[in-house]
Amino acid sequence: MTAPRIVLIAGLLMLVLGSRASAQNVTKILDNGQDGEKLVFVVLGDGYAAGDQQQYEADVDKLVLNGVFAHDFYKDNKAAFNIYRVNLVSQESGVSSLTFRRNTALKVIYSGVWNRCWLEETPGETDKLITDAINIKKYDFVLIIANVNKYGGCRRGNRLYITSGDDWNVVAHEYGHGIAGLYDEYSAGKGQYREERINVKNCSVVLDRNNVAWSELVAGNIDLPSDNLVGIDPNDTVGEFTGCTYYDTGVYRPVQDCRMKSNTPHFCPVCLGLMRAAVQPYLAPAAAPAAGGAPGPPQKFTNIVVTITKNNGITVQKATEVTGVLVLSPQGNPAYFAEFPGRGRPNVAALVIDDPFVVRGFVDPENRKLGEKIIPVDSATIVLQVPGTGIDIASRDLGFELYRARPGKFSELTTSALMNFQSVINSASKQDLKRVIKVGPQDLGKQVKAAATQATQ
Numbered sequence: 001m002t003a004p005r006i007v008l009i010a011g012l013l014m015l016v017l018g019s020r021a022s023a024q025n026v027t028k029i030l031d032n033g034q035d036g037e038k039l040v041f042v043v044l045g046d047g048y049a050a051g052d053q054q055q056y057e058a059d060v061d062k063l064v065l066n067g068v069f070a071h072d073f074y075k076d077n078k079a080a081f082n083i084y085r086v087n088l089v090s091q092e093s094g095v096s097s098l099t100f101r102r103n104t105a106l107k108v109i110y111s112g113v114w115n116r117c118w119l120e121e122t123p124g125e126t127d128k129l130i131t132d133a134i135n136i137k138k139y140d141f142v143l144i145i146a147n148v149n150k151y152g153g154c155r156r157g158n159r160l161y162i163t164s165g166d167d168w169n170v171v172a173h174e175y176g177h178g179i180a181g182l183y184d185e186y187s188a189g190k191g192q193y194r195e196e197r198i199n200v201k202n203c204s205v206v207l208d209r210n211n212v213a214w215s216e217l218v219a220g221n222i223d224l225p226s227d228n229l230v231g232i233d234p235n236d237t238v239g240e241f242t243g244c245t246y247y248d249t250g251v252y253r254p255v256q257d258c259r260m261k262s263n264t265p266h267f268c269p270v271c272l273g274l275m276r277a278a279v280q281p282y283l284a285p286a287a288a289p290a291a292g293g294a295p296g297p298p299q300k301f302t303n304i305v306v307t308i309t310k311n312n313g314i315t316v317q318k319a320t321e322v323t324g325v326l327v328l329s330p331q332g333n334p335a336y337f338a339e340f341p342g343r344g345r346p347n348v349a350a351l352v353i354d355d356p357f358v359v360r361g362f363v364d365p366e367n368r369k370l371g372e373k374i375i376p377v378d379s380a381t382i383v384l385q386v387p388g389t390g391i392d393i394a395s396r397d398l399g400f401e402l403y404r405a406r407p408g409k410f411s412e413l414t415t416s417a418l419m420n421f422q423s424v425i426n427s428a429s430k431q432d433l434k435r436v437i438k439v440g441p442q443d444l445g446k447q448v449k450a451a452a453t454q455a456t457q
Contacts, residue, residue, distance in 0.1 A: 036324015
């Protein structure tokens with residue numbers, strides 16, 4: 001009669017120890033306070049077996065703590081960030097290739113091909129595996145390190161896939177897109193710029209020292225265009241240099257060379273200012289007055305991980321209630337607005353700084369003129385923060401509409417305008433604000449309720 005009891009006790013003990021082991025797999029490696037008041041990075045590894053965990057931690061230190069966050073802007077503004085490391089144990093060491101499959105935690109595939117974005121997801125599996133692996137209430141960015149000592153990386157929404165063989169500089173460049181929505185500043189053989197007229201952030205078609213987006217940083221004695229200047233600091237002398245956002249002519253960048261052009265230099269004065277503005281609310285005291293886009297006292301908001309599709313679809317993967325600082329200032333000039341209409345309550349909007357329907361692959365070091373591989377996609381998984389509401393309200397009558405914003409048209413919106421976004425919609429033209437997804441009230445709310453979870457971190 002005693003044997004079954006011993007087995008039962010042993011089984012319960014294994015469950016307890018197993019849950020503790022799982023909890024210990026999540027480590028806060030940079031702690032600057034409450035997650036609700038910071039930009040939160042989560043780092044995951046794929047292809048690291050049980051015997052590779054020390055190597056994984058060393059790779060995280062190399063690329064993140066002693067890489068990105070030990071240099072220039074990121075080092076100076078480290079207090080705006082929290083970072084979690086999640087130790088996932090794969091059954092096999094190394095990741096899959098196009099011709100050979102390995103059993104790994106996230107099922108990432110290394111193609112090693114520029115035209116295929118270097119690193120791919122296993123359709124129908126990787127996306128959910130990543131979401132399930134992150135047991136954290138609020139996070140903004142995810143970094144997935146694939147255990148392969150070769151070059152390559154691909155960014156999908158707020159997720160950046162890189163190899164363990166990459167350098168931290170390319171990671172620092174990519175988060176220039178994610179944090180402040182910066183443009184790439186290099187040319188990639190696209191010829192004359194003929195896209196939408198831009199004069200925002202770090203690219204402009206306006207050759208005019210008084211009206212270019214960064215006019216306050218252009219000295220009066222700087223020639224425009226500035227390509228023939230000699231004896232200048234290539235990283236810090238601000239003017240208008242020909243070539244930006246993959247085009248060769250007709251559009252200008254602020255300096256000769258910047259992190260957004262060739263990775264290794266630090267951010268130029270224009271990009272640095274935009275990056276600082278984007279993280280400033282996360283450096284400010286939590287109880288700072290809510291003037292302009294500054295954070296106010298801590299409030300409830302709903303953090304949702306959603307997959308959106310261009311065919312009017314949205315799927316909530318995870319929803320958590322967070323108390324903290326919700327930043328509504330469109331410092332980065334948003335590419336999209338996510339609106340959450342509801343019955344009997346004000347329309348509110350969240351910002352999507354970069355285009356979620358674009359996948360970006362790293363530059364090919366063997367042919368840099370190709371630039372980043374830009375791949376249009378029909379679906380994306382992103383993180384959205386629903387202002388002014390907790391799970392209790394969000395799960396009742398929440399709708400969802402996604403609008404594409406014309407570059408530079410919404411750089412001065414106030415927090416109050418974003419909290420009553422219907423007035424912005426009513427006053428904007430179809431060219432300035434175009435709706436691409438609409439899901440009626442209650443449809444999203446039902447999904448939020450079903451996906452609501454209590455994260456432990």
